[in-house]
Amino acid sequence: MHETAAALADARWPLAPPAEAGWLRELTADDGITGFMSPALPDAAWLLHSLYEHEVGPTDMSFDAYARAVRAGGGKDVIPGIDPAEVLDAPTGEHPGPRWRRLRWAELADRLGDPTVPEGRYPCHSSFPSIRPGTWPAGLRAPSEGHMDRPDWNRLVDLLAAHGPHGAETACLAYWSPLLQGADFDDPHLRAGVLADAKVLFDHPEEEKWTPSNLWARDLSWVVCTDYDLWATKVSGPRALVEALLADPEIEAVRVPWAA
Structure with missing residues (x-):
């Protein structure tokens, strides 16, 4: 990992108050131990983690x-x-x-x-x-469990920015499951930033190689969930965003009706 990338990630994604996760906790009626799995908002697709x-x-x-x-x-x-x-x-x-x-x-x-x-x-x-x-x-x-690889993460960030309420400047929050780092289960680990800087989270010195368990827009228009136990990432949001994910040639996304 390059030191400059780590420093950039740390500077542009400072810690946020744990209470900021309250909306997601209420939406999912969950404790977020493996990630907060959002329902469709109003649509959802699953980004399947890369096989090689x-x-x-x-x-x-x-x-x-x-x-x-x-x-x-x-x-x-x-x-x-x-x-x-x-x-x-x-x-x-x-x-x-x-x-x-x-x-x-x-x-x-x-x-x-x-x-x-x-x-x-x-x-x-x-x-x-x-x-x-x-x-x-x-x-x-096999696909990675509980995190995306860098190519998938970067492409997802691009698609979110293309469909975000404020483009690349869409304000976001990122949450990591305590299972990823042995953190306090009662003290959610959150960081705040904008989509333009989201790719550097892959190189964050504290969360290196673990993409966020959740990433969501502050205006609550979309939520991303990478559950600790799964080989895929759920993206819940507007139908236009979901259709863009399904049509994208670089990633592989599918609808999973029983897990919408």
């Missing part, structure tokens, strides 16, 4: 088995064509590297014969039921 596939493709070896084999001294011979550093040392929250491509959930679901999001479930570790727990292939990087 190595150019070698999915393998018959699970990620866990691969990591054990590498630690046992297997090195680059464990899976020919894959360098262990590409799988085990890729930075959290970043694109894994030049030999990886973004794999859309819909493409993987079609390949496996699974629904993109199983009916009645949230997008999470139980998605893609054809991949049994503990057997996620080493050639696939």
Whole structure:
């Protein structure tokens, strides 16, 4: 992380009074331990966190088995064509590297014969039921749980600014679940800023690599929620914003009717 980016994030997103989360607490009737999950306002879409596939493709070896084999001294011979550093040392929250491509959930679901999001479930570790727990292939990087990666976060900020009540100058509040940093459950961790500066939150020295559990406009027109336990981020707001998310070619967003 660059020191200048961290300093910029700290300066432009100062701490806000915990009471500022009161509206969201009332709206969701929740304590926000994993994030405040907003209802549709009046519409909502889920931004599916990025999947990545190595150019070698999915393998018959699970990620866990691969990591054990590498630690046992297997090195680059464990899976020919894959360098262990590409799988085990890729930075959290970043694109894994030049030999990886973004794999859309819909493409993987079609390949496996699974629904993109199983009916009645949230997008999470139980998605893609054809991949049994503990057997996620080493050639696939599963979506991040509880946070977005940098490309998705940056694109979402751009779309929010394009549809915000005051564009890039839309005043916002950002909230982090206490589970992300061992904070006091009774003292919500909030910061205040504007959308023009929201991308630097990814490099904030205290919340590094954890995108906010919630980001919302002060005029209450939209709310973003990245639940600590989920592989997707819910965006609740005006229909025009939701339609823009669904149509955007850079991210993958879907409506999940049972979790609207």
